[in-house]
Amino acid sequence: MEWLDNPVFTTWDSNTSLWSNTLITLYMTLGTMLFTAVIGIPLGLLLYETARSSSPAARWVNRIVGFVVNVGRSFPFIILIIALIPVTRFVVGRVTGPNAAMFALAISAIPFLARLIEINLREISAGKIEAVSMMGASRWQIIRQVLLPEALPGIIGSLTTTAIAVIGYTAMAGTVGGKGLGDLAIRNGYQSYDNVVMVATVAVLVVIVIAVQAIGSALASAVDHRAATV
């Protein structure tokens, strides 16, 4: 059991430790997801609402937002981090560390989530919306009482998918000194020819992804009343 003496297991220093970098990855993922959800869900709703509106102003908003979202999604993440450095300095106050990385992660995840939310909302049948419009509901009541609750299982699924994508992107956060499991695997594993570090970090990432997916699926089916469960 010599391999267990590796500093990856025996230290708590974020330059070498598996444990502290696991916490950093979880912290970056959770923090990124918080911002991504708060901005991405309303943005998805905006894309959905403006696409179906007959007003020319709304169609322009849809075109502009759609364009920004597409540009955001086409940037390779590593390039996005570097391109965002001036903005990150302005918003976060510094360009290195986990918080700086989270900013870039959120900028990249928000358009991704927004498109998924738009798809979730489109799956709601027009008949349901028409039925509630016929009750004299306002647009806002339809959003609150039809769109969001009916799409909730799908929205949870989209958040899960986005969170897993974010976990993958955190590997590149090391470029700006963000640290985390991916960074540990590259620097102390791959570049130092240390297979123990490689395997250990990947194993922890696999466990985290499986856990996130399991929690997401469980939450989604808890709020999904479409399947007959008598």
Place this chain on the structure above:
Amino acid sequence: MITLEDLRKVFPAPGGGDPVVALDGIDLHLDPGRIHGIVGRSGAGKSTLIRCLTGLEKPSSGKVQVDGTDVAALDGAALRAARRNIGMVFQHANLLDSRTAAQNIGHPLEIAGVPRAEREKRVAELVEIVGLSGREHNYPAQLSGGQVQRVGIARGLAAEPKVLLCDEPTSALDGATTAQILRLLQDLRERLGITVVIITHEMAVVREVCDTVTLLQDGRIAQTGDLVDVAADPHGPLSAELIPLPPAPTGLDAVIVNCDYGDSTRIRTSEDLSRLAERHGAEATLVAGTIETIGGRQVGRVQIALRNDSGRPISPEGLAAYLRELETAGVVAQEVSA
């Protein structure tokens, strides 16, 4: 209760071609407290008519009055308020899957801002009225097709509308369930005095529950009136659809004639047809027939085989004379080509 005046709806053609005239001058008056059927093939304008009634679509011209308000002239909050006067029932019910039966039923009240306690009381009443007791806390996915439609009807009634507008309410249901839902609609009309409009392509639904029937064809009204009168009018397009005949028998060595005797005073039964045939030296045998009692009146369409004394088909002259006489008696008779 509902008055349509010269209602027209024209849609611009998507490719820039000729515009599509969906409704072409509809004049219609529907009395309160009755069940009105609106029938027509797909593309006849039924859906556009509903959408105009509910203000989901603005008419190109004409008036749409529901309980004294011109729906076509309203917008925004006024239109939303007017919509609460119309309860709507859909083919697939369109319930929200995220709400239980009771929450779906109470939804219109929630939107109207009715306080919770009052809402719950009203929902309990409605659950009782539509016969869903014990199932009110189930989600739609846990209910049968008929139960889902009962929730849909209860929801349509929740805000105590004057009109219940039903768009193909039974088209997705099996026969026995259809009969139950139609009985429920009839029962509601009697208990609540509500005006019911049923849009359907099923003639059986019209025969079963409607007091009046309107046939739409190419965006125009082809026939309208009380069901009894329409069914008994052999010249109108609806009688043959309301009282369909079984297929004509084949291989008979005789002339086959379809007779629709509507409300003719001289010809009331198939015996009357036989007696008349004898006067022309022919024997009439009943080969197929449908006799329906609609609104307490017997209305029938029969098919008869005509032969002469020696068992051969009736002569062309005899047939012509017979058909002439039937016509003067007010019967619509037509030879079935072999």
